[in-house]
Each structure stands twice: as structure tokens, then as C-alpha cells.
Amino acid sequence: MDNDIKRSKAAALIMSAVFISFTALFTLGTFFSKDREFSEMENRPLKTKPELSGKEILSGELDDEFEEYMSDQIFLKDLMMSFKTSCDYFSGKTFQNGVYFGKDGYLLQRFDLDEQNLTKNISYINGFVQDLDIPADMILAPTSVCVNADKLPAAAVTDDQRKAAGIIRSQLSEKVTLFDAYDTLSDIQKNDGIQAYFRTDHHWTASGARAVCDRWLISAGLAPTSSAFKYKQGWDFYGTLYSKAPAGFVKPDGFGYFENDAIDCEVNYVNEKSVKYSLFDESFLEKKDKYAMYFGGNFAQMKITTSADSGKKLLVLKDSYANSLIPCLIEQFSEIYVIDLRYFHFDKVSDVIEQNGIDRLLMVYNIDFINEDKNFIWLE
Amino acid sequence: MVFSSMVFLFAYLPAVLAVYYIVPKRFKNLFLFIASLFFYAWGEPKYVWLMIASITAAYVTGLFADKEKYGKKKALIATVAAVVWNIALLLYFKYSDFFVINANSLFSMQMKLPGLALPIGISFYSFQSLSYVIDVYRGEVKPQRNFITLGTYVALFPQLIAGPIVRYKDIETQLQTRTTDIIKFASGVKRFAVGLAKKAILANGIYALFEEISNAPQSALSVGAVWLSAAAFTFQIYFDFSGYSDMAIGLGKMLGFEFLENFDHPYISRSVTEFWRRWHISLSSWFRDYVYIPLGGNRKGKARQCLNIMIVWFLTGFWHGANWNFALWGVYFGVLLIVEKFLLKKTLDKLPKAVTHIYALFIIVIGWGIFAYEDSAALAANFKNMFGLGGLALWNEQTTMWLVQYLPMLVILVIGSTPVITQLGRMLNEKCQKLYQLALEPAAAALMLFASAAYLSSGAFNPFMYFRF
Numbered sequence: 001m002d003n004d005i006k007r008s009k010a011a012a013l014i015m016s017a018v019f020i021s022f023t024a025l026f027t028l029g030t031f032f033s034k035d036r037e038f039s040e041m042e043n044r045p046l047k048t049k050p051e052l053s054g055k056e057i058l059s060g061e062l063d064d065e066f067e068e069y070m071s072d073q074i075f076l077k078d079l080m081m082s083f084k085t086s087c088d089y090f091s092g093k094t095f096q097n098g099v100y101f102g103k104d105g106y107l108l109q110r111f112d113l114d115e116q117n118l119t120k121n122i123s124y125i126n127g128f129v130q131d132l133d134i135p136a137d138m139i140l141a142p143t144s145v146c147v148n149a150d151k152l153p154a155a156a157v158t159d160d161q162r163k164a165a166g167i168i169r170s171q172l173s174e175k176v177t178l179f180d181a182y183d184t185l186s187d188i189q190k191n192d193g194i195q196a197y198f199r200t201d202h203h204w205t206a207s208g209a210r211a212v213c214d215r216w217l218i219s220a221g222l223a224p225t226s227s228a229f230k231y232k233q234g235w236d237f238y239g240t241l242y243s244k245a246p247a248g249f250v251k252p253d254g255f256g257y258f259e260n261d262a263i264d265c266e267v268n269y270v271n272e273k274s275v276k277y278s279l280f281d282e283s284f285l286e287k288k289d290k291y292a293m294y295f296g297g298n299f300a301q302m303k304i305t306t307s308a309d310s311g312k313k314l315l316v317l318k319d320s321y322a323n324s325l326i327p328c329l330i331e332q333f334s335e336i337y338v339i340d341l342r343y344f345h346f347d348k349v350s351d352v353i354e355q356n357g358i359d360r361l362l363m364v365y366n367i368d369f370i371n372e373d374k375n376f377i378w379l380e
Numbered sequence: 381m382v383f384s385s386m387v388f389l390f391a392y393l394p395a396v397l398a399v400y401y402i403v404p405k406r407f408k409n410l411f412l413f414i415a416s417l418f419f420y421a422w423g424e425p426k427y428v429w430l431m432i433a434s435i436t437a438a439y440v441t442g443l444f445a446d447k448e449k450y451g452k453k454k455a456l457i458a459t460v461a462a463v464v465w466n467i468a469l470l471l472y473f474k475y476s477d478f479f480v481i482n483a484n485s486l487f488s489m490q491m492k493l494p495g496l497a498l499p500i501g502i503s504f505y506s507f508q509s510l511s512y513v514i515d516v517y518r519g520e521v522k523p524q525r526n527f528i529t530l531g532t533y534v535a536l537f538p539q540l541i542a543g544p545i546v547r548y549k550d551i552e553t554q555l556q557t558r559t560t561d562i563i564k565f566a567s568g569v570k571r572f573a574v575g576l577a578k579k580a581i582l583a584n585g586i587y588a589l590f591e592e593i594s595n596a597p598q599s600a601l602s603v604g605a606v607w608l609s610a611a612a613f614t615f616q617i618y619f620d621f622s623g624y625s626d627m628a629i630g631l632g633k634m635l636g637f638e639f640l641e642n643f644d645h646p647y648i649s650r651s652v653t654e655f656w657r658r659w660h661i662s663l664s665s666w667f668r669d670y671v672y673i674p675l676g677g678n679r680k681g682k683a684r685q686c687l688n689i690m691i692v693w694f695l696t697g698f699w700h701g702a703n704w705n706f707a708l709w710g711v712y713f714g715v716l717l718i719v720e721k722f723l724l725k726k727t728l729d730k731l732p733k734a735v736t737h738i739y740a741l742f743i744i745v746i747g748w749g750i751f752a753y754e755d756s757a758a759l760a761a762n763f764k765n766m767f768g769l770g771g772l773a774l775w776n777e778q779t780t781m782w783l784v785q786y787l788p789m790l791v792i793l794v795i796g797s798t799p800v801i802t803q804l805g806r807m808l809n810e811k812c813q814k815l816y817q818l819a820l821e822p823a824a825a826a827l828m829l830f831a832s833a834a835y836l837s838s839g840a841f842n843p844f845m846y847f848r849f
Contacts, residue, residue: 019569
């Protein structure tokens with residue numbers, strides 16, 4: 001009997017100790033650790049300490065503000081986030097935050113066809129090229145979930161990007177020569193064993209982009225990239241899809257890019273009024289978002305002047321897929337103008353073409369982007 | 381403030397517990413009272429005065445409801461005053477929009493909506509104060525002369541915003557003389573950890589499925605998916621609500637209180653009658669003791685009993701929110717209870733267990749279908765879909781995906797709805813007591829606490845369900 005009492009006392013002590021250490025760990029840990037302003041893992045800014053004002057105290061808004069602050073700054077935040085994502089995964093939730101956990105470590109973003117928006121975007125493009133008197137091309141890239149459909153987990157549901165590509169093909173103006181990158185990408189992946197997409201990011205790899213660029217160049221009657229392009233690699237990369245579903249067991253991608261030392265480039269960031277003498281911002285190789293090393297991210301308008309002597313001037317309308325493809329064009333074009341419609345809202349694209357005497361238009365978009373984006377209206 | 385929040389878990393609770401255990405006994409109630417007011421004011425700064433007013437009203441009317449001291453007449457007046465005060469408070473703050481909307485549409489008037497934000501927990505603390513005054517009038521308890529003690533009872537933060545509805549007579553002595561010890565504290569920890577995990581992991585987790593299906597376009601749905609969403613809601617509301625009650629009971633124990641149980645595995649019921657003995661026990665027993673029995677209960681003939689049942693269940697439904705669907709939900713159960721009592725009881729007793737389980741669950745799930753949709757068009761559309769009148773396919777690929785993604789969780793929820801886990805714990809405690817008490821239980825509690833914190837801090841879905849109550 002005495003033993004029983006002793007034991008239940010000991011058990012109560014252990015249980016209480018569990019609770020006290022649990023609360024103490026997170027309470028003290030949170031209050032004594034320094035606040036972070038940005039989460040590399042989630043790739044988003046974190047909430048910093050709310051300011052106390054009488055108005056907020058009375059309105060009760062402080063409750064929400066402090067809750068957000070504390071859950072963003074909580075001790076061991078990244079560990080807990082990754083623990084939660086892993087628990088969900090092992091409980092069968094292979095679909096989290098719009099991303100499937102696929103086979104071979106692939107994270108695959110689900111595609112939801114929005115036929116109405118897609119058709120609208122194509123009509124904006126058609127309206128734009130109608131009065132254009134220079135050749136126009138479009139490189140249309142499927143995303144990973146299409147090329148890697150065989151890696152989707154059991155019972156996964158996603159819309160068919162080949163169907164979307166078909167819609168684009170049938171509706172796109174005859175003035176635009178469509179280059180569908182699907183065959184190239186699935187070909188290099190299946191037959192050459194080249195990884196066309198990152199496993200943890202929504203972009204294609206440098207190899208995927210270069211292969212597509214080469215085949216497009218050939219189809220356009222130009223020479224493919226030369227052997228002057230050297231592959232630089234050796235960085236671990238956790239991409240945007242990992243940020244959406246950061247499970248502890250996800251292995252990083254290897255990040256690499258092609259650099260051509262034989263051609264000099266000058267990049268003029270038009271809106272920012274700054275000039276750089278490289279296509280790459282190597283500082284991003286030390287940060288989480290390594291894909292932003294191409295040009296340092298997305299900008300409204302850039303003018304790239306190369307030492308290539310073709311005299312050809314190209315305008316690229318693009319999403320972020322183009323960022324890793326554009327460096328493969330520098331041997332063929334002396335000037336490459338790059339416009340991202342997400343940020344290019346105050347000037348007219350046709351003025352850029354006219355004022356700079358551009359002789360060719362290339363659009364580089366992935367299907368998910370044309371399907372979802374709302375900025376093609378700026379072509380009008 | 382809600383329990384399933386970072387601010388509560390890692391700022392408020394540790395501070396309150398630390399101070400509570402340090403302050404001398406005679407100041408413990410005062411401290412709890414102030415801490416509870418802070419707890420309430422954190423999210424509802426405007427309405428903390430309303431609660432203090434309500435406590436004052438209960439204090440004064442309670443004093444005068446003492447028949448022995450003031451005579452029957454005065455005591456009755458005081459009690460009636462308390463009833464009027466609490467009912468008026470509820471009518472004004474909770475139901476005025478509802479009445480204005482309905483009066484406007486009924487008489488085609490254009491009255492302006494009062495548009496008052498509902499003070500959180502008002503339905504709980506009004507019922508608590510009311511039961512106190514009535515019990516004083518009935519002579520079941522002595523009036524509380526210490527304002528702080530009564531304030532502590534009404535505002536006590538563990539049960540303040542989501543119940544259970546604790547009766548004054550149940551904790552009268554505990555308010556004066558309660559003890560805290562390590563064994564009580566530890567059992568409070570266990571209970572709190574279970575409740576927190578039920579809320580933060582299971583209820584929030586399955587509610588994500590309900591939301592996903594509810595937000596899906598009609599074209600993506602199937603009959604199967606709609607039933608899946610009904611199941612999701614059924615589990616969500618039970619694990620959420622009973623999780624809150626577990627946390628309240630656990631916190632109570634940590635502070636030295638013993639509250640009565642509020643849920644007793646309602647989904648293993650074999651009849652509607654049984655379900656209401658197991659679901660939100662503190663609410664149904666409140667209505668039984670303060671409405672049904674005073675109305676005459678079953679002592680005035682069958683017709684009167686039926687009427688009484690209907691009144692009680694209409695009110696029970698309406699208590700859950702100022703909308704017709706909640707009233708309908710109550711009436712639905714009132715009718716079924718009458719049917720069971722007078723027609724079905726004997727049949728149900730004879731039927732095989734499996735059949736009665738399916739019968740009760742079907743009634744319960746349909747009930748939640750009424751409860752879940754405040755918008756009558758959405759409510760009707762959901763039932764049409766459930767019974768194949770919405771033009772939906774029986775099943776589709778998306779439904780398979782939902783089922784596959786949530787199957788393990790659904791299995792856990794089914795097991796968690798039965799007493800199996802409690803029984804397993806008891807068995808382990810008998811077979812290998814040392815291992816169970818010294819290692820398994822603490823490890824399970826640690827895991828539940830950590831996982832809950834991980835789920836809550838990861839910005840997962842965390843709704844508060846009781847803002848309508």
C-alpha cells in the first residue's frame with residue numbers, strides 16, 4: 001500500500017515535471033530568443049512585436065496581433081513546422097497546401113485548370129500580336145506535375161496540362177509560333193536521365209531550361225548553345241514547394257547553373273536605374289531562394305546588352321521560368337529586352353518594341369502561369 | 381483568450397499558475413478573480429464591464445433570494461429580478477439582431493439592425509449566475525456574502541467561454557476550502573493534454589476536410605463527398621467541444637477544483653435519449669432542473685409532458701445561436717425524444733445493438749446537418765446533395781482522394797469516440813502499473829502537448845466554435 005502511494009506520488013511528480021518543462025521551454029525560449037524578421041524555411045516575413053496602443057487594447061485587436069506574433073516567433077518554430085508537416089504526411093496527407101508529396105522525393109504542385117482565365121489571357125496575347133510586324137514565338141513549358149505525373153501519390157487529383165496546352169494551341173493567333181516544351185522535357189528526363197525539374201521547387205532546372213532553349217533555337221533556325229557554357233554546381237537547394245510543405249524528411253535539390261565566360265553581358269534594370277555586369281547574383285547562392293540568383297529575381301523591365309555580334313534584338317515577355325532560360329540566349333542576340341507583366345504596368349510593350357527597333361518577340365511562360373495569372377491585361 | 385492559443389499556453393497560463401501557487405490561501409480567490417477578468421478582457425475588453433455588472437446583479441439578487449432571512453415574497457422578487465436581468469441580457473445582446481431581421485421580414489418593416497457583437501461566453505456565465513440565484517431561492521445553497529468569492533465562481537477562466545456550465549452548489553465548498561496537491565495537479569495535466577490534443581490536432585484537422593468539401597464547387601462534389609463532410613463535421617464538433625471541456629476540467633484540477641463531466645462518449649449511444657444523456661451534460665441537466673421540472677416535467681400528464689419537452693428542446697436549440705437552424709435543430713430532437721419515449725422505446729430495446737447504433741448515429745449526423753448551416757439555402761442544398769437530389773454523381777475521383785487523405789485520421793476519430801483508449805489505459809495500468817504510470821503516461825502527455833503546440837504554431841486552421849453560444 002505504501003509502495004502504491006509512493007509510486008503514484010512519483011508518477012504525479014513526473015507528469016507535473018513534463019508539463020512544467022513543456023511550458024517553461026516554450027515560454028522562456030520564446031521570450032529570451034531574439035525575434036526573427038524572416039523565415040527562410042517558409043520563405044515569408046514573420047510578424048514582429050506589436051506596438052501597444054490604447055485603441056488596440058480596447059478594440060481587442062491585440063489578441064489577434066499577439067497570437068500571430070507569438071506563433072511566428074515561438075521557440076523551435078521551424079522544427080515544429082517540420083514536425084507537423086511530417087506528422088500530417090505520415091497520417092496519409094500526401095497533399096498539403098496545394099502540394100503533393102510524390103515518389104522519389106518529388107513535391108508536385110497541383111494544377112487546377114481555369115479555362116475562363118486561360119482563354120482570356122490568350123485573347124490578350126492575340127490582341128497584342130495582331131498589329132505586330134515582327135516574328136513572334138512562344139515557349140510553353142508544362143510544370144513538373146505534368147511531366148512527372150507518374151510520380152504522383154495514389155488517388156491524387158490534378159487537372160491535365162496537356163488539355164490546357166491543347167486549348168492554348170487551338171486558340172493562339174497564327175502569328176505566334178508555338179513551341180511546346182513538353183516533348184523535350186519528358187524526352188531528356190526519360191531518355192537522357194537529365195533531371196528536368198527541381199524536386200522541391202516549382203521551376204525547371206538549368207539543364208531543363210537549356211535543353212528547351214536549344215531545341216527552340218534550332219526550330220527557329222538559330223544555332224544552339226555552344227560548349228562555352230559551363231555548368232557550375234554544388235549548392236543544396238530547398239525551393240518554394242518545400243516552403244509550402246516543409247517536412248523534415250524532404251531531401252534538398254542540388255542547384256547549378258550554366259555560365260558562359262566568352263560573352264560579356266551588361267544588365268540594365270530600367271525601373272531601378274541600376275546596371276550590373278553579370279546575369280547572376282551569386283549572393284543568392286548563400287541564401288535560401290537560390291533560383292533568385294538569376295538576375296536577382298523578377299523585375300519589370302531589363303535590357304541585357306551582350307558582346308555577341310549578331311546585331312539581333314529580342315524582346316522576352318516572361319514569367320520566372322524564363323530567368324534560367326534567358327542566359328542561354330546571349331550568344332544569339334546582341335540586345336535582349338525582358339519584360340515581366342506582373343510588374344510592368346506603366347508603359348506600353350509596343351512602345352518598347354518600336355523605340356528600340358526590336359526584331360523578334362519571344363514569350364516564355366509555364367502553363368500554370370498562363371492559367372492563373374491576371375496580368376496579361378497589361379498588354380492592352 | 382482561448383486555450384488553444386500561444387498566448388494562453390506560453391504566457392497567460394504559466395504566469396497565472398506560478399502566481400496562484402505562490403500567493404497565500406486567503407488571496408487565491410482574489411487572484412483568480414482578477415486573472416479571470418484579465419483572461420476575458422484580453423479578447424473582449426468592451427464587455428468585461430458587462431460581466432462585472434452581471435456578477436454584481438447575481439450578488440445582490442442572491443443575497444435577497446434568501447427566503448429564511450427576507451421572507452418568501454422578497455426572495456421571490458429578487459429571484460424574478462435575476463431571471464429578468466439574465467434573460468434580458470441574452471435577448472438584447474444575443475438575439476436582438478435575429479428578432480429585428482424576422483420582424484422586418486414578417487411585417488415588411490425597415491428597422492435598423494442593432495448589430496451588437498455577441499459578448500463571448502455570455503450564454504455560459506448568464507446560466508451560471510441564474511442557477512446560483514435560483515438555488516439560493518430554493519434553499520439549496522446559502523447566499524454568498526463575499527463578492528470576490530461569487531465573482532470567482534462566475535468568471536472562473538477555465539469554464540468561462542465554452543463551459544461546462546458549473547453549478548454553484550457543486551463547487552460551493554471548493555470555493556472556500558479547496559486543496560491543491562501534486563496528484564491533483566498531475567491528473568489535471570493529463571486531462572488538459574488530452575483536451576488540447578483533441579482540439580488542436582484532431583478537431584482542427586478534420587475541420588479542414590469539412591471546409592475543403594464545403595468550399596468545393598458543386599461540380600467537384602459527389603454524394604459520397606457530402607456524407608464525408610457530414611462525418612467530418614460530426615467528429616469536429618465533438619472533439620472540439622469535448623476537448624474544451626477536458627481542458628476546462630484539467631485546468632480546474634490544476635487550480636484545485638473538481639468540475640463535473642460534460643461529455644460521456646455520446647457517439648456510442650443507441651438512441652436519441654441516450655445521446656442527450658451523454659452530450660453536453662451540463663447544459664441538458666441545467667434545462668432539466670431550471671426549465672423542464674419547474675414547468676411540471678412529467679407530473680402533469682402526457683400532453684403536458686410533450687409540450688414541456690418541446691419547450692425545453694426549442695430553447696436548447698435556440699441557446700446554441702440566434703438563428704432558425706439552431707431552433708430547428710432543437711425541435712428536431714424534441715420530436716424525436718417524444719417519439720422514442722412513447723412509441724419506439726420498446727422496439728429499440730429489442731433491436732440488435734448494431735441496428736440501434738446505426739439508427740442513433742444517423743439521427744445525430746442529420747442533426748449536425750441542420751446545425752452546421754445557418755444559411756437556409758445552404759442547409760437545403762446540403763440535404764438535397766446528401767440524399768441524391770442535387771444531381772450529383774454517387775462518387776468521383778476527388779472523393780476518393782479526400783477519403784484516402786483523411787482515412788487514418790477518421791480511424792483515429794472513430795476509436796477516439798469510443799471508450800476503447802480509456803479501457804486500454806486501465807488495462808495497462810493493471811498489468812504493468814510501474815511502466816504505465818512512470819513512463820507511458822508521461823511520455824504520451826509530453827507528445828500530445830508538443831504535437832499540439834506544433835500544430836497550433838504552424839498556422840493550421842484553428843477556429844473558435846462558440847462565439848455564437
